[in-house]
Amino acid sequence: MTGTVVTPGLLTDKYELTMLSSFVADGTADHPAVFELFARRLPEGRRFGILGGLGRFLDALPEFTFTAEDKQWLITDGALTPEAADWLGDFRFSGDILAYAEGDLYWPHSPVLTISGRLGECILLETLALSIFNHDTAIASAAARMTIAAEGRPLMEMGSRRAHEEAAVAVGRAAYLAGFSGTSNLAAGRRYAVPTIGTAAHAFTLAHRSERDAFEAQIRALGVGTTLLVDTYDIEEGIRTAIEVAGPELGAIRIDSGDLAVESRRARILLDELGATSTKIIVTSDLDEYVIAALADAPIDGYGVGTRVATGSGHPTAGMVYKLVAVADELGGELRSVAKSSESKASLGGRKTAYRFPDGREFFSRDGHVPEGADPVQHHVVRAGEIMPQPTLEESREQVARTLAELPHDVRQVSHGTARQTVSEEEPS
Numbered sequence: 001m002t003g004t005v006v007t008p009g010l011l012t013d014k015y016e017l018t019m020l021s022s023f024v025a026d027g028t029a030d031h032p033a034v035f036e037l038f039a040r041r042l043p044e045g046r047r048f049g050i051l052g053g054l055g056r057f058l059d060a061l062p063e064f065t066f067t068a069e070d071k072q073w074l075i076t077d078g079a080l081t082p083e084a085a086d087w088l089g090d091f092r093f094s095g096d097i098l099a100y101a102e103g104d105l106y107w108p109h110s111p112v113l114t115i116s117g118r119l120g121e122c123i124l125l126e127t128l129a130l131s132i133f134n135h136d137t138a139i140a141s142a143a144a145r146m147t148i149a150a151e152g153r154p155l156m157e158m159g160s161r162r163a164h165e166e167a168a169v170a171v172g173r174a175a176y177l178a179g180f181s182g183t184s185n186l187a188a189g190r191r192y193a194v195p196t197i198g199t200a201a202h203a204f205t206l207a208h209r210s211e212r213d214a215f216e217a218q219i220r221a222l223g224v225g226t227t228l229l230v231d232t233y234d235i236e237e238g239i240r241t242a243i244e245v246a247g248p249e250l251g252a253i254r255i256d257s258g259d260l261a262v263e264s265r266r267a268r269i270l271l272d273e274l275g276a277t278s279t280k281i282i283v284t285s286d287l288d289e290y291v292i293a294a295l296a297d298a299p300i301d302g303y304g305v306g307t308r309v310a311t312g313s314g315h316p317t318a319g320m321v322y323k324l325v326a327v328a329d330e331l332g333g334e335l336r337s338v339a340k341s342s343e344s345k346a347s348l349g350g351r352k353t354a355y356r357f358p359d360g361r362e363f364f365s366r367d368g369h370v371p372e373g374a375d376p377v378q379h380h381v382v383r384a385g386e387i388m389p390q391p392t393l394e395e396s397r398e399q400v401a402r403t404l405a406e407l408p409h410d411v412r413q414v415s416h417g418t419a420r421q422t423v424s425e426e427e428p429s
Contacts, residue, residue, distance in 0.1 A: 011127070021079075024081065029118065032333070033122050036323055050106075095118065110362065138315055140174040142289070142309055145414050146288070146305060148289070153302055154180075157305060159306040176192070176393070178397075211232060225249075225251035249279075252301070253271070256283075265298060268281060323347045326351050337366075
């Protein structure tokens, strides 16, 4: 059964629209306001976070609209009053957004996104921003840890079958941003120009009368540079057959089962004995950053990671929140600071300017001041509704690589730890 086509504006929570209706009713919808997106804490055990999703958010922003049919349905559903529907008109966000660069480090209370504009339009972006940033940041942060653990060996993202079909596309992008070499997801390749990888599964071997028949068919179609999956039956026999069929120029073998440290060592010895000294060994099978780190001394040339990268390696969301930090009581009025004070969910009021020193220490001010020797962390990504030019995905990926390489040794550890710092207003000593 085919459902109704949903326009992007409806990919949100109902209370965003009921709040808008109430703002319109009490005359505050056009009052100036400032919201911030931040994480109160990093996921348990994490030492740093990598921001992901900014590019996708900016791509989604112009599409975040409501058709006449949408507004009529929202009125019928009780989400919008007729007056609020009139206020929406041909809705387009018209405010300003400042953000950390995609791929930048973030810490607890880093104001990674600052949204300012009319109260009514800013409130509408909450669910859109959180759904994108929470997902993509979780993936990028996990992928960055795996990149560190791999110590320069290539990582391939293969988690599409473990995620929602659209989330899988975002996984491919976020993992590539954080250092993965490619993705098995063709939509990520087509949409974001992420390099794609993939050759054959066990079903391909099982579909043939023998492993040899399967390997010969794959070589005929894909050439000797392909990767042959050698563990359908017996790994040693699979390797011997692979080299007999492809010759010593075979691109790679893949092992998807067993003790990967033991099997990769046996495979390397056998490949070398057979003259296939340049044939690479790729391993898969429920890998995460801890398993990858444990395999550091094994003769492995690359890793295929599925479930764990597609689900944030145990933390499928970054835990970010979107909070009102300042609002004016009248049109053109002065902004006043507002904040939550509830236990364990307190927020810090007032618009913040984040700045960072060369040694990585990060603070914020609430008067816009950036001290000498520090640089502002945020930059304008939207001005008066117009999206500013942004780095390409490749450029952001290169920046992530530099950032990870410069992390202090203790922060690079994949073992259980705590965030290096919490961003605060405290002046540096």
